[in-house]
Amino acid sequence: MKVARINRFGGPEVFEIVDISIPKPNSGQVLVRVGAAGINFAETLMRENRYAVTPELPAILGTEVSGTVVGTGRDVNGVTIGTRVAAPLFGAGVFIGGYSEYVVADAALVVPLPDELSFEDSTALMVQGLTAQYLLKQAPVKGKTVLINAAAGGVGSLLVQLAKRVGAKMVIAAASSSQKTDFALSLGADVGINYKQPGWGEEVLAVTGGSGPDVIYESVGGSITKESLGILAPMGQVVIYGSLNIQEFNLGVPELLGLIFKNQSITGFAVAPLLTLESLRNSLAELFDLAVSHQLKVTIGGVYPLEQVTQAHQALEGRSTTGKLVLVP
Structure with missing residues (x-):
């Protein structure tokens, strides 16, 4: 599978597109074929080693994806192959892995997507949607x-x-x-x-x-x-x-x-420490319902092929974008 990986810290040019083996889901995990991966400003800082979390190199950045379940490990209940899901990796404290064609995620963490909701829109409702939602709860x-x-x-x-x-x-x-x-x-x-x-x-x-x-x-x-x-x-x-x-x-x-x-x-304010597994799933389901019922407009500011991750990071850092930027394999 193709991934966007960094082998050193630096500017957007440090990304390399490489082929690695598709990961295998362990017990309690599912394998997701990525339909869209979210890009967050924190990842531009992580790429430069200026963020609170320093990834171990080589690193595949990305903390949120949506896609289709294509494999399951042992002891997985309630999630079947072919299900469209959101996989908020950050909910399990995982801040890497999303800029990829496939990811593994905890089965308990993934949230089914309504048929009417695109992979791109669902990525915009994970880190950003939950942040907005919980900001209003905190203040x-x-x-x-x-x-x-x-x-x-x-x-x-x-x-x-x-x-x-x-x-x-x-x-x-x-x-x-x-x-x-x-x-x-x-x-x-x-x-x-x-x-x-x-x-x-x-x-x-x-x-x-x-x-x-x-x-x-x-x-x-x-x-x-x-x-x-x-x-x-x-x-x-x-x-x-x-x-x-x-x-x-x-x-x-x-x-x-x-x-x-x-x-x-x-x-x-930081959203991750406020989330429990139950509140994460319930909050995402609520956001998805609001989007599907047209009570919440999701704006996708740019969709970039995985191979154009450098350009995507440049656009985000240039402050010229609105809404959410996503990568698609």
Whole structure:
């Protein structure tokens, strides 16, 4: 089978397409022929050895796939050959293996796909969908004004829709271009603001009547994190998540004074530690149902053949994409 593998850390050019043996499922595992593999920004950092998890080289990146079960190991019940499934490898703490034609996964982890849901769309609802869903559980927004940074991305585009669905008073979508803010508005955001433009924070304050957002979901990092904190409403909450905030986080005494005297809070967020096997399966099934019933729009920003993994990583790092990028064998 073909895989996209790295033998050294570095830029997108380090990927090599190589042939290796198809893995055999052990007891309690299934073999999945990959229909689509998700690409996440964390994997661009992992490729450069700048992520919290360092893969052992040579490494096949990728933590989420959808496909068809083509083999089973011993003691597998309830999953049959030919079943279309989502395989969220990260649910078992596995952050490698997805950029491949075949993967093995724990049978208890895979979730059947509705016939109407494509492999590509289902990959967008794993890491990104679960992140959006659990962000709203950790920091509820019903009746509140919420600012979503990177609102046109894989998480942001779903978060905009889900925040409106659970009753947010106002959803402000912030992104790096007018095209991206227009896209977020098409998904239901009430206001779109370009955070690349000077004075974007004042614009947020203006549309909130000077009070600022009650909840800010922040994944951009750098100066955007600090500026977001500066426009947060009294008793508001900034939720920090995503790979970019790991790279740079510089808050000082002025920000701390604001937190103290305005009773504000900064909350860290990572979805994987919040998941149990049952909640993972139930949450994915709920997201799949929302997508199939057209209550949640999934946006695929690019579909790349496995052999074009370098170009896919370049596109993701270039911040020119919206929605989810996927690889197809």
